[in-house]
Amino acid sequence: MKKFISWRHPGTISIFRMDDRLLLIGMGIIVGLCSGLAALALNHSLIFMLEFLHDFRHYWWAFLLPAAGAMCSSLFLEKIMNEGAGHGVPEVIYSVSRYGGLIRLRSSISRLVSSCLTIGSGGSAGPEAPVVMSGSAIGSNIAQFFFLNDRQRITLVGCGAAGAVASIFNAPLTGIIFTMEIILGEWSMVNIIPIAVASVAGAELSRTLRGNIIAFESSGSFHIGHPDLFACIGLAMFAALASVLFTRTLRRMHKVSRKVSVPFWVRAAIGGCAVGLLGFMVPEVMGEGYHAIHDMIEGVFKGGIGIVALACLAKILATALTLGWGGSGGIFAPSLVIGSFAGLAYHRLLVFLFPSVMWVSEGCFALLGMAGMMSGILQAPLTGIFLILEITGSYEVMLPLIIVSALSTTMTHYFEPSSFYFKELMEKGQLLRPGTDSRVLADISIREVIEKDCICVRPDMLLREFLYTVQRSTRNYFPVEDQESGQFVGMIRFDQIKPYFFNSVMYDTVIVEQIMDANPDTVHYDDELSEVLNKMDTHGHFSLPVVFNGRFVGMVSKATLLDKYRDELNVQTAHSF
Amino acid sequence: MKRSLENIASQLGLNLDTLERWIRQGKIPVSKKGSMGIYNTSELNRWAEKQRKTSFCSENGSSSQDSDSKEEGKLIDSNSNDDIVGLLLCAALKNGGIFHGVTGNGKHGIIESAVEHIPDYPGKDSKEILLQLMERERLTSTGIGQGVAIPHPRNPIANGFTEPMIVTCFLENEVDFDAIDDLPVFVLFLMLSPTVEIHLNLLSRLSFCLRDRSFMRFIRQHPDKKSFLSRIREMEEKLDNPSGR
Numbered sequence: 001m002k003k004f005i006s007w008r009h010p011g012t013i014s015i016f017r018m019d020d021r022l023l024l025i026g027m028g029i030i031v032g033l034c035s036g037l038a039a040l041a042l043n044h045s046l047i048f049m050l051e052f053l054h055d056f057r058h059y060w061w062a063f064l065l066p067a068a069g070a071m072c073s074s075l076f077l078e079k080i081m082n083e084g085a086g087h088g089v090p091e092v093i094y095s096v097s098r099y100g101g102l103i104r105l106r107s108s109i110s111r112l113v114s115s116c117l118t119i120g121s122g123g124s125a126g127p128e129a130p131v132v133m134s135g136s137a138i139g140s141n142i143a144q145f146f147f148l149n150d151r152q153r154i155t156l157v158g159c160g161a162a163g164a165v166a167s168i169f170n171a172p173l174t175g176i177i178f179t180m181e182i183i184l185g186e187w188s189m190v191n192i193i194p195i196a197v198a199s200v201a202g203a204e205l206s207r208t209l210r211g212n213i214i215a216f217e218s219s220g221s222f223h224i225g226h227p228d229l230f231a232c233i234g235l236a237m238f239a240a241l242a243s244v245l246f247t248r249t250l251r252r253m254h255k256v257s258r259k260v261s262v263p264f265w266v267r268a269a270i271g272g273c274a275v276g277l278l279g280f281m282v283p284e285v286m287g288e289g290y291h292a293i294h295d296m297i298e299g300v301f302k303g304g305i306g307i308v309a310l311a312c313l314a315k316i317l318a319t320a321l322t323l324g325w326g327g328s329g330g331i332f333a334p335s336l337v338i339g340s341f342a343g344l345a346y347h348r349l350l351v352f353l354f355p356s357v358m359w360v361s362e363g364c365f366a367l368l369g370m371a372g373m374m375s376g377i378l379q380a381p382l383t384g385i386f387l388i389l390e391i392t393g394s395y396e397v398m399l400p401l402i403i404v405s406a407l408s409t410t411m412t413h414y415f416e417p418s419s420f421y422f423k424e425l426m427e428k429g430q431l432l433r434p435g436t437d438s439r440v441l442a443d444i445s446i447r448e449v450i451e452k453d454c455i456c457v458r459p460d461m462l463l464r465e466f467l468y469t470v471q472r473s474t475r476n477y478f479p480v481e482d483q484e485s486g487q488f489v490g491m492i493r494f495d496q497i498k499p500y501f502f503n504s505v506m507y508d509t510v511i512v513e514q515i516m517d518a519n520p521d522t523v524h525y526d527d528e529l530s531e532v533l534n535k536m537d538t539h540g541h542f543s544l545p546v547v548f549n550g551r552f553v554g555m556v557s558k559a560t561l562l563d564k565y566r567d568e569l570n571v572q573t574a575h576s577f
Numbered sequence: 578m579k580r581s582l583e584n585i586a587s588q589l590g591l592n593l594d595t596l597e598r599w600i601r602q603g604k605i606p607v608s609k610k611g612s613m614g615i616y617n618t619s620e621l622n623r624w625a626e627k628q629r630k631t632s633f634c635s636e637n638g639s640s641s642q643d644s645d646s647k648e649e650g651k652l653i654d655s656n657s658n659d660d661i662v663g664l665l666l667c668a669a670l671k672n673g674g675i676f677h678g679v680t681g682n683g684k685h686g687i688i689e690s691a692v693e694h695i696p697d698y699p700g701k702d703s704k705e706i707l708l709q710l711m712e713r714e715r716l717t718s719t720g721i722g723q724g725v726a727i728p729h730p731r732n733p734i735a736n737g738f739t740e741p742m743i744v745t746c747f748l749e750n751e752v753d754f755d756a757i758d759d760l761p762v763f764v765l766f767l768m769l770s771p772t773v774e775i776h777l778n779l780l781s782r783l784s785f786c787l788r789d790r791s792f793m794r795f796i797r798q799h800p801d802k803k804s805f806l807s808r809i810r811e812m813e814e815k816l817d818n819p820s821g822r
Contacts, residue, residue, distance in 0.1 A: 011608060100602055151603030443602075448594045564595070570628045571604045 009147050024155050024194040031142055031156050032163030032198030035135030036205040039168040042112050042127050042134075043210075049120025050287065062122075063276025066286070069121020070272035070327040071265045073114040077328060078264060081110035087125075087323070087330040088133030089421045092157065093183060097432035097439060100150025101140050101157035108137035114328035122286040123275055124318035125329025128168060132330075135164030135202075136183070155191050158184050162195045163202030169215060170206050171390035174383065175199035181380045182421060185433040214393040215290070216297045222364040222396055227357050232400045235346050235365065236407030239372025242342040243408070244415045246316050246335065246377060251423075253324025264326055271325025275318045282311050285318035289337035296340045296366040297392065305348035312341035331420060335377045336370045343369020364400075367392050371401050372408035379412065379419035381405040440568045441529045449529070449564050450546055450554035456481045457512055459489055463500060464507040470494065477543055479552040480516045488552040490516035491545055522547040523556060532556055578618050585614045589625060664817075665741070665775070666782040667810045672696070673742035673767070675802045680749045685711065687754075688728055691746045691767045700737030706730065706769070720756025724797070725787055729768040733776065741770040741779060747799040764796060786812045 010016055016023040056062055077083050088111050095103050111130035119125050139160025143153035158179045166175030176199045180187050257267055278285055284292040292311075295301040303311070319334040347365035350357075359365075367388055375384035384405045389395065418426050425431040432439040455473045457466060459480050469478065476494035481487065490513075497515050500506045521539055523532045525548040536544060536558060543557040585607060586596040599605040600614070606624050607616040676694050681687030692707045709730035713719065720726040744767040751761035766783060770776035786792050786809065795808060 149603030149608075150601055443598070445594065445598075448592045448598070564592075567591075567595075567628065571599060574627055 008145070011146070011148050011152065020152060021190065021193065024152060024190070025197050027142065027146070027148075027152075027156055028159040028194035028198040029201045031135075031139040031159040032166070032201030033205055034138045034142070035131075035160040035163035035198075036167030036202030038108065038112060038134045038138060039131040039164045039202070040206060040209055042116055042131055043168060045116050046120050046127060046288070049116065053121065063273060063280060065272075066118075066122040066276045066279070066322070066327075067269040067272030069117045069119075070123050070268040070275075070322065070325070072121075073117040073123075073328045074268035074326040075265045076117065077110060077114045081106055081114075083107065083110050087111075087129035087328070089129050089182070089330070090424050092133055092136045092161065093185075093421060094425055094430050094432075095136075095140075096154050096157055096183060097185075097434070098430070098442060101136075101143070101154040103137040103140040103157065105137065105141045108134045108141065111328060115330070118322065118327040118329050119288055121272070122279060123272060123322040123327045123329065124285050124287065124289065124315065124334055125322050125327055126288055126331060126333025126335075127329065128165065128332035129330025130328065131164040131168050132161045132178075132183070135160035135162075139163075139198075151190075154184065155194050158191055158195045159198035162199040165202075166199040167202035167206040169387065169391050170203055170210070170213060171387060172196075172199040172203040174387040174390050175202060177386050178380075178383045181383050182378060182419070186435065215391040216293055216367075217393050218297045218299075218363050218367075222360050222394060224360055224364070224397065224400055225358060228360045228364075229400055229403065231346075231350055231359070231365075232368065232403045233407060234350075235343060235368055236372050236404045237411060238342050238346045239339060239369055239404065239408045240376050240411035240415075242312065242316070242338055242369075243335070243373055243376030243412050246319070246331075246338055246373075247416050247420055247423075249316050249320040250324060250331070250420075253320035257325045268326030271321045271327060274321045274325075278314055278318050278321070282314040284311050284337075285315045288333040289315065290333065292337055293340050293366070293370070296344050297363040299361050299363045301344060301362075301366075305345055305352065308341055308345040308348060312338055312345055315341060331377065332374075335373045339370035339373025340366035341369070342373060343367065364394075364397055367394065367397060368400055368404045372404040375405040376408040376412035377420050379409055379416075379422075381409045384409075435569070435573050438530060440565055440572060441533065443572070444529050444561075444564055444568055446523070446525055446527060446529065446532065446546060446556060449556055449560050451475075451557065451560055452554040454479055454552075454555055456552065457492070458483045459511070459513040459516070461512040462508055463510040463512070463515070466492075466512055467501070467507070475555070477545070477555055479545055480512060481552060487550045488522075488545070488547050489513075490518040491520040492516045520545060524548065525553060529561070533558075533561070579610075579613050579615050582609070582612055582614045585616070664810065664813055665778055666743075666786070666813050667806060669741045669743045669768075669770075669779055670745060670806060670809060672740050673744035673769075675745040675747075675805055677747045677799060677801075678749045679746040679765070681752070684714065684752065684754050687746075687748065687752050687762075687765065688714070688767075691728070691744060691765050694744050694746060695767065695769070696742070696744075698738060698740075706734070710767075718755040718757065720754035720762050721784075721787070722756055722758040722760065723787070723793060724751065724756075724760050724763040725766070726754050726756065726762045726764070727766045727768055727780070727783065729770075729776070729780075733772050734769050738769065738771050741768075741775050743768050743779065743783070745805070764799075782813060782816060785816055 010023055011020065053065060056065065092103065095101055111133045115125065115127055115130035119127055136157045137160070139156035140153055143156040148156065161183045162175035162179040165178050166172045176192070176196050179195050180192065184191060257271070260267060315334060315338050319331065323329060343365040344362055346369065347359065347362040350359055371384045371388040374387060375381045378384065385401050388401060389398065422431050432442050454475050454477055455469055456479050457469055459482060478492040479488060480490040480492060482489050492512065492515060496517065500510060500515060521535055521541060521544055523535060523544050523546050525546055532544060536542065543555050546553045546556055582596060583593060586593045600607050600609045606620045607614045674694065674696055679690055679694070681690040688710055689707060692703050692710065695703065695706065710728050713729060713731045719728045746765040746767065748763055748765065751763045754762040756762060768776070768779060770779060789812065792808065792812060800808070
């Protein structure tokens, strides 16, 4: 029995208690393998769904397929799994910053199934975000199984995300960087090593089971000339434009769909129908769209500039219709598709305008477009660069890749100041990145900063008696409590009543009730500290009474808060023991 | 090492809730088992140093237990000190002694003879005390009005002086003391204290008594030692326990 408990509690084994890095690396491998497996499972089931449904695509009613898929997916999520729609990445980020990476076990499967239904049936969305969610949930639940603490759990959540991304793209570096840049938001040594290990494990698993394939490998190599480098600036603008358009369309579609008062599954079905109809005209918009990317990078995509531009807009619309109306999936893959369409369109435009210049092949521009789009949407240039580098295997495009990514991020930032993943969180005030003010405040609770050394007084006390209380007290605040009920009735601040202190006539004529502030600002025991501070700032208070069930509990003061705040900041920014 | 969470929290100067949260979040090298915290002393010390918190110094459980009990002992000590503080004035008056029929020539003379009445204590230097008293008088007179003067040195008495004392001298004849209300003085409370804190405390207690009209009438009759001290004790108890009024 003792043995059994100790293997479930590896954190309490003395060698790991002192330095848990080895433990985390070991756990990281397990998590990486599991989440990699989940990613591959989704990948395979998607392929299976596509093949299975391929024969039906030629019928006139094929546009109903995405509708059915989206409907099933939303029903599955809402009714069976009891989870909201969406791609899940913001939920993971919020859970990491607020609940120490606590994620429900069912999340590890829910998004996999629902996104498989949506995408497999032809909805325009990506399988990456669901895979990240699922990997994170696997990591979180493994950590919970072994009773690890919050910090270790967060690391394992990161491991899960990294393993999943690494496995689905066969791109270990991207897994690490995506996790650090987007999911965790901090670069710390204690996290990087287990996450890197998990990423490698995920990628290795994918290579073993699928073979070492590079997703969009181009057959030829690219020779970048000086004109191409200049053209990159324009491409970055193009990509930035596309990402702003994409972000706005997605969000607008969310708002529009919410105004339609039909059940959620009907809504999802309507979106699916629209995508299906769009697919009749532009078949490239259906599904994750990786086939189109492949063609574009190989340079065999047919269609002139008009068609490419149309496809780009259609893909944006289709993704917005799928996700905005209740389908399930991520924006990773659609961004890649839109980016490559944008890059291709830009290349066609260049060739049209300057036919005499020797441009590099259009595949290269499609690739750069993808990078620009990713960096713009996610506001994470490093993720964009490494993802494209790894999934195309073209190291020679490094230089323009960096230019496009950096510029696109910067330009998009003018219009959309936050990443697509963070926007929702920021609107709800839930973006709590490590080491920031809001994160520190979110972690400290009122009960940790409360001071209980105030002396309570009665409302019917004479000023003379009150003076003796003042003499004994070390504080300048005196809560007034009703003697019988113990209810908090008011507050006396020492500086408010100073004028009466030197007037001995008032000693026996004034009672506490007359000089107290009968309607003071109070805070509740469960209030967030950020709200408390807000209250203090707006009214110029330095201390506020905490009242619970009409009873006085203690004082919260800025001075004590600063003390705790510093401690917390120190602890949060110190990454290893 | 295993100790209760409360113990660790107080050693680190942390709130118990904060400590528990930090353990849960893995921000502190302590793990929890029931209500006990398990840690490695040197590890935790290193951590505490890094956080610029008061260092968590305890070599082993027993010694820390000792230091704990020592601290508790100190607390009790200071509490009992408080009890003394409670009747500080009474004790100081007893220490200094009460003398009747003190004579002297003018302000200087009267202070000089009062200094002679100061009971002996190790390292007593009457000349120095007189010097300091006169220096203080030059600043402003310590005649606080209504025939009372409280001569005292500006600074606490140094070397070897531990117990505060007030030498009460009822004068044979009233003496002009340049008091603030120009009334001649009939009683001197020569006050000597080891620290400023005690000095202020004594002063506030004495002035509390002297503000009382009936007490003033009482000491104008030059009461004897016993009734004087019992009256002071009564007043002082009233001061410490205002709710009993």
